[in-house]
Amino acid sequence: MTFADLGLAAPLLQSLATLGYDTPTPIQEQAIPAVLAGRDLMAAAQTGTGKTAGFALPLLHKLAADEKKVGSNCIRALVLVPTRELAEQVNASFREYGEGLAVSCYAAYGGVSINPQMMRLRRGVDVLVATPGRLLDLFRQNAIKFKEVQVLVLDEADRMLDLGFADELDTLFAALPRKRQTLLFSATFSEQIRSMAKARLREPLTIEVSPRNTTVKAVKQWVVPVDKKRKGELFMFMLKDRQWGQVLVFVKTRKGVEELVARLRAKRISADSIHGDRPQAARQKALESFKAGEVQILVATDVAARGLDIDDLPQVVNFDLPIVAEDYIHRIGRTGRAGATGEAISLVCADEAPLLSAIETLTKQALSREEEPGFAPTHRVPATGVMPSAPKKVKKPRLGAAKGTPGNWVGYDDFTGEKPVRRTGQPMLFPTGNGPKPRGARPKPAGKPRGR
DSSP: OOTGGGTOOHHHHHHHHHHTOOSOOHHHHHHHHHHHTTOOEEEEOOTTSOHHHHHHHHHHHHHHHHOOOOOTTBEEEEEEOSSHHHHHHHHHHHHHHTTTSSOOEEEEOSSSOSHHHHHHHTTOEEEEEEOHHHHHHHHHTTOOBOTTOOEEEEETHHHHHHTTOHHHHHHHHHHSOSSOEEEEEESOOOHHHHHHHHHHSSSOEEEESSOTTOOOTTEEEEEEEOOGGGHHHHHHHHHHHTTOOSEEEEOSSHHHHHHHHHHHHHTTOOEEEEOTTSOHHHHHHHHHHHHTTSOSEEEEOGGGSSSOOOTTOOEEEESSOOSSHHHHHHHHTTSSOTTOOEEEEEEEOGGGHHHHHHHHHHHTOOOEEOOOTTOOOSSOOOOOSSOOOOOOOOOOOOBOSSTTSBTTOOOSSOOOOOOOOOOOOSOOOOOTTOSOOOTTOOOOOOOOOOOO
16 A cells, blocks of 8 residues: 555645655554545554554544634644654644645744744734743733634643643633544553543544554563663763763663763763753753764663654663653663664662563563673672573673772773672571671560469
8 A cells, every 4th residue: 555545635745755664554454445434533553653644644644634714713624742852743744745735834832932932823824833831921921712623633642641731721622622533642551641632532433553552573672670870881881882972871860861961972972861850951962862873872761762753772781770660661762763673771779670570561571681791799799570581601701900990891981800799698697696696686484373
């Protein structure tokens, strides 16, 4: 099947040919006809399989065919996304696909001044891509009207609920016209989303082109057990030892992100960050520099887990495991996109065993564990609920200048020659009756029996 077989307008086919898109992916093949037919839709597919084109192409086709001029401060199609980066990316896709059409597109999100957004909306916009918080700000200031909305798209709706946008979504649903088409697209659908869909969508068609909550097979995944305090050291070693090129690294906290970036820059490695405390202009610049190859390591919190479409990204590293298991699927979906292969490496300490178990249970697969010579953890990562495959036999490292340091170590921190602190083993066990007695265990002398 080709895109022409789906009945899309000629200008859209020309744009797709220019972009090098020949045949639709499975999610596009099933979703595009349903959207063109006006059906409400719940579509789930793995990351990197073209979900954005699955709703953008038919929306552009319908809006262009309508030829209705949008009113002042009005919009005809609304696409809600959870993050600013995803808003920019989805808007860019609409612009690329609809280059030959008279359909206007715009993105509105927080972190930047609201005034230019209010000014642009005065002329009306056919397709608005927005984050829920900023959209409500515009609505409350009468900068936007919903009376002409024909289609509502929730992209990564489960993430919006994770970020606490449930109340905002309820408010928006109440403000939007009841007569509309509603589309839900995501890589994962939680039970909460399915319940919301039943209440808000009209006889939705459900499309799932892959098993629920699965990861892309083209992405090789494994776990490296390590003590928490040695994660930074291990990452620096693997970066050098394995000669990684560009790497996207996910860290749990904003503070942790900046600490790792500072450590990388101290070793003259080009690195930048994306997290909620950074201004949007700085976040966008960091992403663009990474895409252009000017930055080698991009360190981010989960705000970058969804929607970042980066060509030829070979590695994703989970410096910390995500709190929400579904975010693991979205994180590693930044690599292995559009049929390419990739690697997802997770540095896991003993405290993260419950998070690892949740991920393995969700994805229904056990992640193999591969210890890195010289970094075997003192605190072992316990066995998880889904039993992992047998760990690979660790090769005995060549002896270096100090015990516990690989002989082939040529890292960023040269060995100083100081004698390492010897790690103590398990406490010695004494047979019953021998060895020292613990404090407080001295038996009490037998007293005289009490009489009446």
